[in-house]
Amino acid sequence: MxxxxxEASGPALTYSKMRGMVAILIGEREEGPEVQSILKISQxxxxxxxxxxxxxxxxPSQQINLGPSxxxxxxxxxxxxxxxxxxxxxxxxxxxxHKAEEQFYAVKVLQKKAILKKKEEKHxxxxxxxxxxxxxxxxxxxxxxxxxxADKLYFVLDYINGGELFYHxxxxxxxxxxxxxxxxxxxxxxxxxxxxxxxxxxxxxPENILLxxxxxxxxxxxxxxxxxxxHNGTTSTFCxxxxxxxxxxxxxxxxxxxxxxxxxxxxxxxMLYGLPPFYSRNTAEMYDNILNKPLQLKPNITNSARHxxxxxxxxxxxxRLGAKEDFTEIKNHIFFxxxxxxxxINKKITPPFNPNxxxxxxxxxxxxxxxxxxxxxxxxxxxxSILITxxxxxxxxxxxxxxxxxxxxxxx
Numbered sequence: 001m002x003x004x005x006x007e008a009s010g011p012a013l014t015y016s017k018m019r020g021m022v023a024i025l026i027g028e029r030e031e032g033p034e035v036q037s038i039l040k041i042s043q044x045x046x047x048x049x050x051x052x053x054x055x056x057x058x059x060p061s062q063q064i065n066l067g068p069s070x071x072x073x074x075x076x077x078x079x080x081x082x083x084x085x086x087x088x089x090x091x092x093x094x095x096x097x098h099k100a101e102e103q104f105y106a107v108k109v110l111q112k113k114a115i116l117k118k119k120e121e122k123h124x125x126x127x128x129x130x131x132x133x134x135x136x137x138x139x140x141x142x143x144x145x146x147x148x149x150a151d152k153l154y155f156v157l158d159y160i161n162g163g164e165l166f167y168h169x170x171x172x173x174x175x176x177x178x179x180x181x182x183x184x185x186x187x188x189x190x191x192x193x194x195x196x197x198x199x200x201x202x203x204x205x206p207e208n209i210l211l212x213x214x215x216x217x218x219x220x221x222x223x224x225x226x227x228x229x230x231h232n233g234t235t236s237t238f239c240x241x242x243x244x245x246x247x248x249x250x251x252x253x254x255x256x257x258x259x260x261x262x263x264x265x266x267x268x269x270x271m272l273y274g275l276p277p278f279y280s281r282n283t284a285e286m287y288d289n290i291l292n293k294p295l296q297l298k299p300n301i302t303n304s305a306r307h308x309x310x311x312x313x314x315x316x317x318x319x320r321l322g323a324k325e326d327f328t329e330i331k332n333h334i335f336f337x338x339x340x341x342x343x344x345i346n347k348k349i350t351p352p353f354n355p356n357x358x359x360x361x362x363x364x365x366x367x368x369x370x371x372x373x374x375x376x377x378x379x380x381x382x383x384x385s386i387l388i389t390x391x392x393x394x395x396x397x398x399x400x401x402x403x404x405x406x407x408x409x410x411x412x
Contacts, residue, residue: 074145074147074154074156075147075149076149076152076154076379078098078099078100079096079097079098079099079105079107080096080097080099081094081095081096081107081375081379082094082095082096082097082375083095083363083366083370083371083375084370084371084373084374084375085106085363085366085370085371086366086370087370087373090110090111090114090115091108091109091110091111091114091152091153092108092109092376092379093106093107093108093109094106094107094109094375094379095107095159095360095363096156097360104159104360105144105156105157105158105159106157106158106159106160107154107155107156107157108154108155108157109152109153109154109379110152110153110154110155111151111152112148112151112152112153113151115153137190137193138216138345138346138347139186139187139189139190139193139216139217139218139219140190140193140194140218140219141157141158141160141210141218141219141220142157142158143155143156143157144156144157144158157220158218159360160210160211160212160213160218160220161212161213161355161357161360161362161363161365161366162210162211162212162213162214162215162355162357162365163210163211163355163365163366164206164207164209164210164211164365165183165206165207165209165210165211165217165267165271166205166206166207166209167365167367168211168353168365169206169270169271169274173274174271174272174273174274175271175272177272177301177302177305178338178352179271179352179353180268180271180272180305181305181335181336181338181339182339182349182351182352183209183217183271184264184267184268184271184336185336185339185341185344186216186217186344187204187209187217187219187264187267188264188327188330188331188336189327189341189344189345190217190219191204191219191260191261191264191327192326192327192330192331194260195257195260195326195327196327200256200257200259200260201219201260201263202259202260202263203221203244203263204219204244204260204263204264204266204267205243205244205263205267206267206270208220208221209267211351211353211355211365213355213357214347214351214354214355215351215352215353215354215355216347216351242283242286242287243266243276243278243279243286244262244263244266244267244276245287245290246258246259246262246263246290246317247262247290247291247315247317248317250287250290250291251291256317257322257326258317258320258322258323259317261312261320261321261322261330262312262313262317262320264312264330265277265308265309265311265312265313266313268305268308268309268312269309269313272301272305272309273298277295277309277313278290278293291315295309295310295313297309297310302335304333304334304335304337305335307333307334307335308321308333308334308335311333321333
């Protein structure tokens with residue numbers, strides 16, 4: 001669905017309903033020079049994932065090298081797949097219980113064929129690489145291990161069931177300033193950590209921000225991350241989500257890690273006011289607003305919040321808050337003076353909101369659009385139940401090295 005199509009459907013499709021269609025954990029995006037490529041909000045599910053009829057097993061000569069892994073025996077049949085909790089153009093996210101460990105995970109199952117068709121294999125491998133680096137930060141989703149079959153990739157991730165920040169924002173319209181400050185601080189901490197690894201996140205939005213069972217922030221979906229961006233380094237790929245695109249991205253100019261601080265400003269603005277700062281149902285008008293319209297702040301926020309938003313939503317990236325000393329500038333801003341950053345990173349600050357989930361099976365904060373959907377039988381098929389075709393072989397070779405399991409001492 002494009003933004004234009006959403007407008008055409010009439011008043012029943014509100015901003016929040018349209019935004020609510022975006023899948024959790026699986027990003028909907030395409031990268032390229034055309035503006036149209038970034039307007040894509042969601043797409044129909046690839047039919048291959050829904051095929052519940054297994055093909056004949058391959059002969060031994062058709063077995064393929066699935067890449068090096070310290071956990072070479074991991075396979076779909078290790079899990080009970082219980083519920084669909086998210087979906088997107090490349091696959092689905094499922095709540096799964098590991099049969100041997102009896103541990104719950106969010107397992108992201110992606111179709112290789114769909115990824116290759118859109119030439120997104122670099123993003124998927126980038127996501128996997130970034131996940132490997134982030135596993136120990138408290139506000140970033142952790143990767144436990146990954147593996148692949150002949151036609152699918154599997155990310156075995158932390159299961160987070162407190163709901164998307166967007167879900168809660170949609171229900172409450174906006175947050176009081178102390179709650180918005182707490183979330184913004186945890187998000188900034190996660191972004192600062194990624195920047196310390198020379199990673200630019202590039203796709204911060206309320207749909208990619210989850211709450212854990214206690215109410216702490218967990219940042220997900222690293223498919224648009226850009227690695228190896230040094231302190232003064234830039235990149236120029238046109239990508240992101242329309243409401244949160246920074247002016248320099250829209251101008252197709254080189255941009256740096258300050259693009260993440262713009263997005264933090266946009267998310268903070270949305271938490272305080274209920275809509276992104278330059279939002280319009282007309283995408284062309286919204287882009288013009290981002291590029292040319294002065295930031296307008298209603299008087300119902302404190303001066304420190306106003307000053308922070310003005311600093312983060314500075315159209316000139318060289319003057320933006322964070323341009324000189326990155327996260328240090330954010331951390332030292334007066335808006336965050338009530339925050340003890342050591343206590344924050346150690347989760348010693350009680351979250352302002354508790355999702356009150358009763359346990360892993362409590363799915364109240366997931367959209368019934370996902371959870372009411374039957375789990376496809378094909379999700380749990382092992383490689384020996386799939387016919388290895390030439391295209392499947394090509395898909396397997398594109399993702400050599402995907403499989404991963406951490407050393408025992410770092411396993412979460």
